[in-house]
Amino acid sequence: MKVLATYNIKGGVGKTATAVNLAHVAAAHGNRVLVWDLDPQGAATFYFRVKPKVKGGGKAIVRGSLELGDAIKATDFDNLDLVPADFSYRHLDLWLDDAKKPLARIRRALRQVSDEYDYVFLDCPPSISLTSESVFRAADALLVPTIPTTLSLRTYEQLDRFVEENPDMVRELKILGFFSMVDRHKRLHRRFMNELRTAHPEILEATIPNSTDIERMGVHREPIGAYGKGSKPARAYEALWSEIQNRL
Amino acid sequence: MGKVRRYEVTAAGDFASVLAVLTDHLGLRLLSHDEGERSWLDTSTGTLGRAETTLEFRRPTGDATPSLTWACEGRVLVSDPCVSSTPPVQASDLPATPAFARLVALVDGGELVLGPTVSSQIAVLACLDDEEKTTARVVFDRSETLDGVALPMMLEVLPLRGYEDDAAALEKKLKRSVALSASSASMKELALRGVRSGHGASSGHDSAALVPSMSAAGAWRAVFQNLSESMTRSFSGVLSGNDPEDLHAFRVAVRRIRTILQDGDDVIDPESRDRFRHEYRWLGDVTTPTRDADVHLIEFPELVATLPSSRREELAAFNDVLLRHRTDCQAAMVAELRSLRRAEFGTAWLSFLADDDSWTGCGEVADEPVLRVVLMRVNKANRQFVKSGRKISKKSPAIALHELRKEGKRLRYLLECFGPLFDEKALASILKPLRELQDVLGEFQDTEVQAHALLDLAGELASGEDHSALMAIGGVIEQLGVRGADARASFSKTFGRFDDRKVQKAFDRLEPRKKKR
Numbered sequence: 001m002k003v004l005a006t007y008n009i010k011g012g013v014g015k016t017a018t019a020v021n022l023a024h025v026a027a028a029h030g031n032r033v034l035v036w037d038l039d040p041q042g043a044a045t046f047y048f049r050v051k052p053k054v055k056g057g058g059k060a061i062v063r064g065s066l067e068l069g070d071a072i073k074a075t076d077f078d079n080l081d082l083v084p085a086d087f088s089y090r091h092l093d094l095w096l097d098d099a100k101k102p103l104a105r106i107r108r109a110l111r112q113v114s115d116e117y118d119y120v121f122l123d124c125p126p127s128i129s130l131t132s133e134s135v136f137r138a139a140d141a142l143l144v145p146t147i148p149t150t151l152s153l154r155t156y157e158q159l160d161r162f163v164e165e166n167p168d169m170v171r172e173l174k175i176l177g178f179f180s181m182v183d184r185h186k187r188l189h190r191r192f193m194n195e196l197r198t199a200h201p202e203i204l205e206a207t208i209p210n211s212t213d214i215e216r217m218g219v220h221r222e223p224i225g226a227y228g229k230g231s232k233p234a235r236a237y238e239a240l241w242s243e244i245q246n247r248l
Numbered sequence: 249m250g251k252v253r254r255y256e257v258t259a260a261g262d263f264a265s266v267l268a269v270l271t272d273h274l275g276l277r278l279l280s281h282d283e284g285e286r287s288w289l290d291t292s293t294g295t296l297g298r299a300e301t302t303l304e305f306r307r308p309t310g311d312a313t314p315s316l317t318w319a320c321e322g323r324v325l326v327s328d329p330c331v332s333s334t335p336p337v338q339a340s341d342l343p344a345t346p347a348f349a350r351l352v353a354l355v356d357g358g359e360l361v362l363g364p365t366v367s368s369q370i371a372v373l374a375c376l377d378d379e380e381k382t383t384a385r386v387v388f389d390r391s392e393t394l395d396g397v398a399l400p401m402m403l404e405v406l407p408l409r410g411y412e413d414d415a416a417a418l419e420k421k422l423k424r425s426v427a428l429s430a431s432s433a434s435m436k437e438l439a440l441r442g443v444r445s446g447h448g449a450s451s452g453h454d455s456a457a458l459v460p461s462m463s464a465a466g467a468w469r470a471v472f473q474n475l476s477e478s479m480t481r482s483f484s485g486v487l488s489g490n491d492p493e494d495l496h497a498f499r500v501a502v503r504r505i506r507t508i509l510q511d512g513d514d515v516i517d518p519e520s521r522d523r524f525r526h527e528y529r530w531l532g533d534v535t536t537p538t539r540d541a542d543v544h545l546i547e548f549p550e551l552v553a554t555l556p557s558s559r560r561e562e563l564a565a566f567n568d569v570l571l572r573h574r575t576d577c578q579a580a581m582v583a584e585l586r587s588l589r590r591a592e593f594g595t596a597w598l599s600f601l602a603d604d605d606s607w608t609g610c611g612e613v614a615d616e617p618v619l620r621v622v623l624m625r626v627n628k629a630n631r632q633f634v635k636s637g638r639k640i641s642k643k644s645p646a647i648a649l650h651e652l653r654k655e656g657k658r659l660r661y662l663l664e665c666f667g668p669l670f671d672e673k674a675l676a677s678i679l680k681p682l683r684e685l686q687d688v689l690g691e692f693q694d695t696e697v698q699a700h701a702l703l704d705l706a707g708e709l710a711s712g713e714d715h716s717a718l719m720a721i722g723g724v725i726e727q728l729g730v731r732g733a734d735a736r737a738s739f740s741k742t743f744g745r746f747d748d749r750k751v752q753k754a755f756d757r758l759e760p761r762k763k764k765r
Binding site for chain 1: 323324325326327328345346347348350374379380381382408409410411
């Protein structure tokens, strides 16, 4: 089982769209996939039309008194399940802080379902916190959607530095950055992409375009592959998934 | 995760009308509705089946691309288009996707063998909650073998993980709206039986989906449902009268139902049992003259062939008499089968089968495990049969053999209808000599009946001037007498083979041995 976390310190960069769409692509290829919506806003949960409620409470999962498997809900798509968000996740940092070995909590919870899934996508809230550190410990790779702007460049480098400076905490964690919400008509986007690729050649080739098709996920409440199969953004996620698999 | 629940749709109606109930009345959303052929594949050693998975090659009607679907307990693991228009043979022929890679590993170099092929209409429906999220799926499946034998319509409820309560609520609604009976057999298993028997999954001897732990009432009900399906399938053919096999199949189902009703004391509600025994007896009786007429027509050429060639032509006129007689019988039978009595009885019977309340607390042993109840009844029937058989001597009247034949039928139908419950080897070692014995008794009975019937019908010729034909019929009746005498002469030996110690000991082994862990 590979654990992939969609993560960025900055919000609004396409983390949830990435988790939902890549999970859908992976499942459509016949992989057994789980999405764990760790963001109290519950956008991934909303996209899958699941009610944002964990029976027994998210806290119980983190504490280990509730099996992660008991909180799993099937989505409408074959091989694709979800651990829904719970608004109480806004206290996740506090729960982890109270717990013994907080950094191992998410990983331990995931271990319970390791035989059931090929890939787990963790949709993380933006920020660097105890939650994100626990995610870093659990994940095999961080998928970092990055908008080609100055601010995004800065946050990408912040994350890169953090991982570099904390080798004990993150262990074998791979950072897989890619450009998200790209508008190729904007000269600024093209320039920043070139600059960032020069500075960070490890950034993935596949890019996700800025597209109203992706925004319409909120209207359709399903992954783009379900309502816009073959569209440019759907193909972009397919290409991204293919590249990620090669890097893992 | 909730288990897939399978039901046989026993409601009267075709695929479209049941589908309309599911969508319009129950508000299920139709996700897909496909028609075409599908074949099940497995390795020669049944690797996929043992892993509780199925691999289906689907060839849709029209130009659509064939697909391969690998599923586990009704849940699709992967479904991909198949480049080839023929089913894969080697694991390497499977699509190169991660899921199929798991299948390749499971098959482990083995070849894929083509299993049963059926023609299907499959509708997949979703039960939605107030967010329009699917909480359960329903697969409604109507299939028939490639030689046109309809399999029972099946309905599967697939609970989705985390929504098991919603699926249970849906099941309750379904049971209230559509006549269903629980089934443990998948469509693949039904197809396999249907293709093997060539008579559809429900018309065969061992067709009911039975397990030893079922309640007696549940098992009786399942057997009745299967036999009723068989009757339904042949009914239109019986009315048209084009193929004598339809009437034969119909009558076999009726006789089996009568036997199972007879042995249903303390399992079935006594009032219903009495009523339906009476009605089925009537149904059997109204079809008997036509069946006898069919037999005369079928066997007459063979009988005529035993006469000297000079006498054969003299019987051409009698063949016309037989045809006229058959037409009259058919017309009388159709009138009865279209009568109000038949309609009311048919409706009452189907309602009885569909109504759960009719099968709850309906008899002293109704809730006991079926195997125990059936074994007691089989042993009782066998004791009675053997006792009567031993009394038969050369001097016994024909009626004694006729009564013995009926007792043998009772035993045989009990064994065949509840066959899936028994140890296969023990059952086979009993059924073989029993069927041989029944053939002998049948031959004796048939020749007697035919001789009498031909004699009666010959009266029509006697009124004319063609005495040579009458003489020829005398020859035919004589031949029948010879055959009957031969059958009677072989009775003792054939009965001895059934009354053999080894065969009788096999009754003690009918209860399947528990598998060692």
